[in-house]
Amino acid sequence: xxxxxFVEGGIASxxxxxxxxxxxxxxxxxxxxxxSVTPNPAAVQNLRPALSxxxxxxxxxxxxxxxxxxxxxxxxxIAVGVRIVQQEGMAGLFSGVSATVLRQTLYSTTRMxxxxxxxxxxxxxxxxxxxLTRKITAGLIAGAIGAAVGNPADVxxxxxxxxxxxxxxxxxxxTSVVDALTRMSRQEGIRSxxxxxxxxxxxxxxxxxxxxxxxxxxxxxILEKGVMKDGLGTHVTASFAAGFVASVASNPVDVIKTRVxxxxxxxxxxxxxxxxIDCALKTVRSEGPFALYKGFLPTISRQGPFTVMxxxxxxxxxxxxxxx
Numbered sequence: 001x002x003x004x005x006f007v008e009g010g011i012a013s014x015x016x017x018x019x020x021x022x023x024x025x026x027x028x029x030x031x032x033x034x035x036s037v038t039p040n041p042a043a044v045q046n047l048r049p050a051l052s053x054x055x056x057x058x059x060x061x062x063x064x065x066x067x068x069x070x071x072x073x074x075x076x077x078i079a080v081g082v083r084i085v086q087q088e089g090m091a092g093l094f095s096g097v098s099a100t101v102l103r104q105t106l107y108s109t110t111r112m113x114x115x116x117x118x119x120x121x122x123x124x125x126x127x128x129x130x131x132l133t134r135k136i137t138a139g140l141i142a143g144a145i146g147a148a149v150g151n152p153a154d155v156x157x158x159x160x161x162x163x164x165x166x167x168x169x170x171x172x173x174x175t176s177v178v179d180a181l182t183r184m185s186r187q188e189g190i191r192s193x194x195x196x197x198x199x200x201x202x203x204x205x206x207x208x209x210x211x212x213x214x215x216x217x218x219x220x221x222i223l224e225k226g227v228m229k230d231g232l233g234t235h236v237t238a239s240f241a242a243g244f245v246a247s248v249a250s251n252p253v254d255v256i257k258t259r260v261x262x263x264x265x266x267x268x269x270x271x272x273x274x275x276x277i278d279c280a281l282k283t284v285r286s287e288g289p290f291a292l293y294k295g296f297l298p299t300i301s302r303q304g305p306f307t308v309m310x311x312x313x314x315x316x317x318x319x320x321x322x323x324x
Contacts, residue, residue: 002117004324008317009112010105016309017104022093023302024100026080028161030295031258033075034287077298088164096160099177103157107150111208112314114142119216129220135213143208147201152193154200156180158261170264188265199257199276203250210249215242215311235312243307247300252292254299256280 017024075083084092118138123130147154156177163171174180184192219238228234256279265271273279283291 002113004321005116006109006113008314008321009116010109011317012310012314013104013108013112014101015313016306017100017108018097019309020302020306021097021100022081023298023305025084025093025095025161026077027295027298027302028158028258029080029084029165030077030298031255032162032165032262033294034291077295077301080298084164092164095164096157096177099153099157099160099180102177103150103153106153107146107204109146110149111142111146111204112212114145115139115208115212118142130216132213132217135216136209139209139211139213140205142212143204143206144201146208147204148197151197151200152181153177155184155193155195155261158258162258162262196257196260196276199253199260203253203257206249206253207246211242211246211307214245215239215307218242232312235315236308239308239311240304242311243304244300246307247296247303251296251299252280255292255294256283259283 081093088095115138118141119130119135122134122138156174159172160174160177160180163173166172172180172183174183181193215238218241219234222228222234222238223230228237256276260273260276260279263272273282280292287294
């Protein structure tokens with residue numbers, strides 16, 4: 001019975017992940033907007049006067065501070081999507097889809113299966129109900145374990161999705177998720193596969209707890225109140241509401257996770273961020289607190305359809321596999 005939950009959750013997650021991958025790609029690109037290396041304020045230009053008796057001497061030089069680069073122009077999700085198609089073609093909307101498949105296979109299959117097991121164990125056998133607090137706890141546990149398992153695929157997915165925004169000379173040009181994981185391990189070490197894992201786990205705990213718990217709770221409330229019968233309408237309503245809750249809860253963590261995973265560490269140079277907290281502080285300091293909700297529109301645009309696809313597919317798969 002436990003294995004069945006993993007299979008059902010895995011199938012539903014892969015279908016939902018592939019269906020909404022282009023929206024997720026736009027979200028990642030938007031979350032990276034405005035990110036730049038802070039210019040060195042001490043950087044200056046040395047200019048000699050037109051008449052100088054000692055051309056090799058720095059004396060008499062006029063030191064003019066190098067002006068900081070102009071801030072990048074930020075655009076909305078539609079413009080980001082159009083730009084991706086113009087620069088990378090329609091196939092660009094599915095950059096990193098192989099990593100999405102692997103991520104859903106590892107991360108979502110694990111979290112959905114574990115949540116199902118905990119749900120069966122913690123449901124009151126007499127009433128058939130499970131308190132909301134237990135649902136949230138089950139989601140936190142399942143999300144944490146699932147994220148730890150799927151983090152390497154998550155890093156690869158973020159990098160493959162973000163690659164198209166870089167200049168040609170700086171692109172990583174991973175050919176597949178296997179190539180990404182192999183090159184990361186060889187060039188940056190095995191530990192790089194778990195870069196940003198603390199943020200991934202935190203985000204997964206928030207998403208799983210808010211998404212799965214709220215779906216079950218909202219669905220049960222709709223059925224108990226007699227608002228709708230158990231069918232497609234109830235599944236869509238409960239899943240879209242769950243997607244909204246999950247988006248609000250997870251977006252700030254998602255922005256930081258994306259930036260930490262995508263950062264490029266040059267040999268001999270300090271990393272742009274010294275962890276998640278440092279990334280959060282630098283982001284808020286340079287771009288303001290609302291930067292943590294950067295990409296929220298594509299997040300809810302993706303999380304809503306993703307959650308609907310996830311639970312609608314899950315309910316149908318359960319019907320197909322009910323006799324197994």
